[in-house]
Amino acid sequence: MSKSFTREEVARHAAEEDLWIIIDSAVYDMSRFIDLHPGGVFPILELAGKDATDAFYGLHRQEVLIKYDRYKIGTIANEKPQIEIRQPGAISKVPYAESSAWMGFKSPYFTESHFKFRAAVREIMGGLEADFRELEQTDGKPSDELMQKLGAAGLLACNVGPGPHLRGINIPGGVKADEFDYFHEEFARVVPRGVDDGVIGGFVISIPTILNFAKPHLREKIVPEVFSGKKRICLAISEPGAGSDVANLRTNAKLSADGSHYIVNGTKKWITGGRFAHYFSTAVRTDKGLSMLLIERSEGLETKAIRTSYSPSAGTAYVTFENVKVPVENLLGVENQGFKVILSNFNHERLVMLMGASYAGRIAVEECFKWANQRKVFGKRLIDQPVIRNKLAGMD
Numbered sequence: 001m002s003k004s005f006t007r008e009e010v011a012r013h014a015a016e017e018d019l020w021i022i023i024d025s026a027v028y029d030m031s032r033f034i035d036l037h038p039g040g041v042f043p044i045l046e047l048a049g050k051d052a053t054d055a056f057y058g059l060h061r062q063e064v065l066i067k068y069d070r071y072k073i074g075t076i077a078n079e080k081p082q083i084e085i086r087q088p089g090a091i092s093k094v095p096y097a098e099s100s101a102w103m104g105f106k107s108p109y110f111t112e113s114h115f116k117f118r119a120a121v122r123e124i125m126g127g128l129e130a131d132f133r134e135l136e137q138t139d140g141k142p143s144d145e146l147m148q149k150l151g152a153a154g155l156l157a158c159n160v161g162p163g164p165h166l167r168g169i170n171i172p173g174g175v176k177a178d179e180f181d182y183f184h185e186e187f188a189r190v191v192p193r194g195v196d197d198g199v200i201g202g203f204v205i206s207i208p209t210i211l212n213f214a215k216p217h218l219r220e221k222i223v224p225e226v227f228s229g230k231k232r233i234c235l236a237i238s239e240p241g242a243g244s245d246v247a248n249l250r251t252n253a254k255l256s257a258d259g260s261h262y263i264v265n266g267t268k269k270w271i272t273g274g275r276f277a278h279y280f281s282t283a284v285r286t287d288k289g290l291s292m293l294l295i296e297r298s299e300g301l302e303t304k305a306i307r308t309s310y311s312p313s314a315g316t317a318y319v320t321f322e323n324v325k326v327p328v329e330n331l332l333g334v335e336n337q338g339f340k341v342i343l344s345n346f347n348h349e350r351l352v353m354l355m356g357a358s359y360a361g362r363i364a365v366e367e368c369f370k371w372a373n374q375r376k377v378f379g380k381r382l383i384d385q386p387v388i389r390n391k392l393a394g395m396d
């Protein structure tokens, strides 16, 4: 049971080596933390033995309090917390932070299946939130264990959207494959942006090329490997000289003399998830046009990290191909008609980006609202400044 203290008792622990503070009626022993505080010793020392609620919330997000919960030693007698601690996966109460249907409004789009899916995904993702935050902070590679947890929960397959690929997948919330539509959105809500790209970004934009254009034996091998999180795949289209101008790409694939394989040479740039990928769905130039090839990581294929403004967890890579041998069965679609495959695939990518951006927008609004309410400057909360309220109104 949590210990109970009076404010006078807390006030007696006001020395650097014996330092307690109060945040929203909870008592924290900061003696062991003070030297670890990223903002230095002084701000905590100044509040030793006192109520630090305003000072804390003026500078930190609530997640920090949850992270350092281990320093909590009790509560103030006869006082109740005034600030609600957001439970992982809970529906936000901030205006516009969630789809209106989640906030109790009637929607023609959302049915019981969406609600069941949302509740189940939030629960799964709530359990993984700490893994994602850790990844965000360490800039690490999303682990095989994490990928396989997402795979086992059916979330990798669901991220690809509706379609026959969902048959046989254990969809969260018991949703049936043919009930699943594009309004079953949830993933972007929880996973930080760069990490999201490392976990699903490269995969979600490349796997449709396999689902829709690979030969059956290839599809039957690769799709289960990728949906279970055991293998990773990325989309390798862009090159240093061919970004928007995709048709100008130079990576080439020459058929071997015996016609059994292509020999691929060239460079790809900005390839999301490329550093971690086992498979590369790759656009190449063949004798009479463009073609798509599924290339396995093998001799002659190398990946190098590209530094980006978001997390290295996205695995953004340069990919170089030097005489890489690719079996002809790995052709996706028809030889020299790869541009159709590329364009068909871009449609899916655009929709995914749109949905991610829509949720990212909601999260931005939510964070701004929360911050404007808790941050005090010039003696008042940010939200008390008309110019800030005007900006928030503009965001909605």
Ligand SMILES: Cc1cc2nc3c(=O)[nH]c(=O)nc-3n(C[C@H](O)[C@H](O)[C@H](O)COP(=O)(O)OP(=O)(O)OC[C@H]3O[C@@H](n4cnc5c(N)ncnc54)[C@H](O)[C@@H]3O)c2cc1C
Pocket (backbone or CB within 6 Å): 202, 234, 235, 236, 237, 238, 240, 242, 243, 244, 245, 269, 270, 271, 272, 273, 308, 316
């Ligand atoms: C974080 C990140 C991840 C990526 N992941 C992948 C990936 O996984 N796989 C992959 O293949 N690629 C990936 N890309 C590459 C991405 O597809 C290209 O960056 C994009 O196609 C633009 O190409 P570019 O950067 O060469 O810009 P450019 O083609 O040089 O364009 C520069 C600017 O000019 C504009 N522009 C170009 N041509 C015209 C025109 N004709 N009319 C008007 N405006 C024009 C463009 O809109 C752009 O604003 C990624 C890029 C980034 C930044």
